[in-house]
Amino acid sequence: MNELAIGLNEILKGTAAFELLSDYGKRMFFPVNGIVAQSGEAAQLAKRYNATVGMAVSNRTPIEHSAVKAMLPGLTPAETVSYAPSPGVLALRNKWKEEIYRKNPGLNGVELSLPLVVPGLTGGISQIGDFFLEKGKKIVIPNMYWENYDLIFTEKNEADVVLFEFFSENGGLNVDGLLKCMEESAVDGKVYVILNFPNNPTGYSPSCEEVAKVKAGFKALAQKGLKILAIVDDAYFGLFYEEETYKQSIFAELASLDENILAVKVDGPTKEHFVWGFRVGFVTFGGAGLSDKQYDAIAKKVAGGLRGVFSNSSMPAQNILLKALNSEGYEAERASYDALLKERYHKVKEVIAKRTTGKALTPQPFNSGYFMNFVVDGSAEELRKKLLQDYGIGTICLQEKYLRVAFSSVDVENIEDLYNCIFEAADKLFD
Template sequence: MNQLAIELNEKIAQVNPHVLEMLSALGRRIYFPSKGILSQSAEAKKLAGRYNASIGTAMELGQAMALDSVMASLPGWGPSDALLYAPSPGIPELRSAWQEKNLHDNPSLRSCSGSLPVVTNGLSNALSLAADLFIDANDTVLLPDMNWDNYQLNFQDRAGAKLQFWKFFRDGRLDSTSFREALAAPAPGSKLLCLLNFPNNPSGYTPTESEGQDLADALLATAARGVNVIALIDDAYYGLFFEANIMRESLYSKLAGRHPRLLAVKADAATKELYVWGLRIGFLTFSVGGAENNSPLYAALEAKTAGLIRSTISNCSLLSQKIALRALLASGFYEQRAAKAALMATRAQAVRQALDSHPEYAEYFVAYPFNSGYFMCLQIKKGDSELLRRLLLQKFGVGTISITSTNLRIAFSCLEVNEIPDLFQLIYQAAREIEA
């Protein structure tokens, strides 16, 4: 094992040995090459006042060398702002700005310790990095039965984990009993990664405040009986809340710094929060009981995450990071974000009205509870959802997603309000044709 990895592991163990136990074999081996090319180049950038011949970029007249044909597409940007490499963990200004946004959105985090966010190449990359850090083959990952299919691809097919599921809904409510029963299975001394995603994809459901506290209490109880719990909170759709009685802060806020055997990991992204899907900017943030702000443990986890980034994609787009940073620092950012969330809320309300005003739909499909996010999900009562999806697409020109044989996901985020009633009328028409 590299000496730098050994040193990082020692720093983690000195603060909280349970976190070292949570790491995968790769997580223990990985390190950021702080004494290699990158660190020497960073040192040269600060001190090489005469000539800097350290890093593999091309310079011209004091700025990044650039083609006019490239810069023509980037008005308002200088070559050095748009084209150079970024640090592997992300530019410091963006990391700090995203942390401040999270504290604004989740004020209870101000009393909790945590790492600085590490910039990732979108939310999917954040999840991939978490899998690399914590998952060995045959480790257990606990998921709700309503989940994003990329979880299976990432944690089971790529990392080799065993997936276990708890029932998300029972009788039209979040089934916290199923969640507690699933958490009772791991033995003391074992490791469990629990992935929770709110607003949920595909259902579009966020727990109420009391339901969220039930989930947090169950995770804390699991840690208290000696299980090393990695609570990975996928906040991809955070902020799109459409009802008054639902949890407004991330579930991460209820877990951060609460127990030495519970490592809370927040995966979030500019993707949906800033409406910049193709810029591919996400973040990973860590918090565990027993570690203070600026703890060597957090610095070590940040360094290991940066090492994974360095060893795969090297760094995330500087231009994308700078665009996200400009948005976060803009004077009207929160007002702009609220306006878009309000627009999305009108679409969710239009979905509810379309369903409520047509009780005849219930013979063929009903909606699972939804109150947030981009999606809602229909439970298909007659026929198969894949047959329904294909008929909708091929005959009616309507695109939907078949999740299981009985579940059809609708992305109302893509629809104008006036299109929504017609969409559900077409789904009803197609469902009747399949029955006939």
């Protein structure tokens, strides 16, 4: 093993974070004397000529094609065409950390790592998969989940996915099922779990009461000696439409709960800030008792992972996001788009409540996010095809029995027509 990896592991020894790492995670390090580090040193000290980095530079400024410049007038060449640091643009990392605290008052006084920039939440979940999972390990996932987890955890990491029923019989979060599944899935005293609220595909987020139960359950498992990695996929964070819904990230409850728990928040602007194609996301660690030095050691490992897989994330996207976050009136406009989705959500609720048709479709509980999901009493794939072919309407069929509708993508004035078509198509097929 590389000396630098051994050094980082020494810093982490005795923590749940270290115990939970995969072999790959243990081997990873950031090459302190590599090209990136030497370039960084030269950027400070090479006053005469800086012949380090693999970019074309003129007058100490990266060359930027005038056509590119014309399209990005608010950014300097250093902010657009330059390489970004592997862990991300420092000012953006600091700003995002501030934002995490602002949006999650429960984290007040809780020490966290500095967020690392990843290429979208997918890049973040994938990195965390590599750092903690591997053949022989199990990861607990709700049976209603984003399908990309299959490619990441099952196919890439070769971990065994263990599903628990997402909804309880009374239509809330099945906290007992989650905790039971976690306990039963422990291998060598280690448990890996991913939580995603608002949930894709159902659009469900838990109540404060449910979150309190999750928290108490995690604490009890940790006190039994289980080491827990809780991956929190916050892709749709903030899009909560009902009073009783818990309005923070569940990361806020887990990040300092117990020394046996390492929580990892994977979030980003993709859905929250409506910049789907930016390919920027963040990974932030929180674990009770972790020192700054230990957070830094984990971050260095992940930075090494990023260097080895992506090298770095999009520089223009990071700088656009940073400037947007710091710009006057930005948050108010962003919130107005949240309100737009909330309006669509209420329209969906209204249309479903007054329907007299489409009885083969049972909506699953939903109160947040971009989607709602129907359980189809019949073939969801047949329904999807009929909607596409006869009505020109695109929806998603999942697991053969669910039809996911992204109401986020349809203007409010068209919601009623959309759902009436769905109900009519279902009646034609299944009545």
